[in-house]
Amino acid sequence: MDHIIETKDLSIYFDQKKILDKINIKIKENKITAIIGPSGCGKSTFIKSLNKMVHEEKNATIDGEILLHGKNINGMEKEIVREKIGMVFQNPMPFPLSIYDNMIYAPIYYGIKDKEKLGNIVKQKLIIAGLYDEVKNNMKMQATKLSGGQQQRLCIARALTVEPEILLLDEPCSALDVKNTANIEEMLKKLSHQYTIVIVTHNLAQAKRIAQYTAFILNGEIIEYDETKKLFENPQDERTKQYIEGIFG
Numbered sequence: 001m002d003h004i005i006e007t008k009d010l011s012i013y014f015d016q017k018k019i020l021d022k023i024n025i026k027i028k029e030n031k032i033t034a035i036i037g038p039s040g041c042g043k044s045t046f047i048k049s050l051n052k053m054v055h056e057e058k059n060a061t062i063d064g065e066i067l068l069h070g071k072n073i074n075g076m077e078k079e080i081v082r083e084k085i086g087m088v089f090q091n092p093m094p095f096p097l098s099i100y101d102n103m104i105y106a107p108i109y110y111g112i113k114d115k116e117k118l119g120n121i122v123k124q125k126l127i128i129a130g131l132y133d134e135v136k137n138n139m140k141m142q143a144t145k146l147s148g149g150q151q152q153r154l155c156i157a158r159a160l161t162v163e164p165e166i167l168l169l170d171e172p173c174s175a176l177d178v179k180n181t182a183n184i185e186e187m188l189k190k191l192s193h194q195y196t197i198v199i200v201t202h203n204l205a206q207a208k209r210i211a212q213y214t215a216f217i218l219n220g221e222i223i224e225y226d227e228t229k230k231l232f233e234n235p236q237d238e239r240t241k242q243y244i245e246g247i248f249g
């Protein structure tokens with residue numbers, strides 16, 4: 001099995017309105033998958049369903065199945081799902097705590113108490129996120145005082161502290177400049193050797209640069225899902241072609 005997540009006829013409604021319509025997708029393990037599509041097509045709703053965030057919305061109805069390693073996540077506690085599937089949002093959202101306390105928050109929640117162990121996790125994940133050298137002498141500083149790019153790298157590092165298998169990112173670079181975006185893209189490429197990455201992006205060039213697979217969603221439906229190169233160079237559906245040519249969206 002080369003995929004880690006599979007959805008079967010996944011439909012999501014908010015109130016009575018259908019937002020996602022029978023999504024069938026297999027997300028490949030240790031690859032980067034980009035989710036593209038026009039504003040409001042359901043991209044965020046899709047990734048937020050994978051770690052049960054949508055399940056917490058009172059007005060949401062979820063039909064179909066989301067399988068993690070072949071197991072329906074309906075039968076799994078949300079904490080268990082989120083230990084395996086981390087999420088990073090569009091605007092960096094560090095907790096109003098020190099850098100160090102941001103990093104140990106989740107490991108402590110999941111039961112790690114040993115100070116040395118916590119220290120090692122903090123160091124290791126900050127190194128992976130390319131942030132360690134910039135903050136190692138300032139661990140007690142409020143995380144909200146970091147620059148936007150640093151905050152986003154901190155949020156990625158923080159998401160890695162519980163050793164998830166999958167990282168979901170919802171437009172993680174949309175608030176960042178070109179240099180910070182490049183830093184994060186390089187990091188994600190490296191991380192994909194070890195983690196499965198699903199990234200929502202409006203930036204088609206970004207999808208082309210970093211994702212091995214791309215899914216194009218339109219009005220809540222997956223129109224096309226393929227290797228990124230194929231989808232961009234030889235789209236099979238006219239609507240995909242028009243979207244990537246910038247005719248709409």
Ligand SMILES: Nc1ncnc2c1ncn2[C@@H]1O[C@H](COP(=O)(O)OP(=O)(O)OP(=O)(O)O)[C@@H](O)[C@H]1O
Pocket residue numbers: 014015019037038039040041042043044045046057059
């Ligand atoms: N909690 C909610 N309750 C009601 N409607 C919602 C809720 N969350 C999202 N929606 C609606 O679902 C639709 C899809 O939203 P979603 O955020 O998934 O789209 P998107 O493709 O990620 O858009 P964007 O690219 O603009 O971020 C929108 O019409 C949105 O208003």
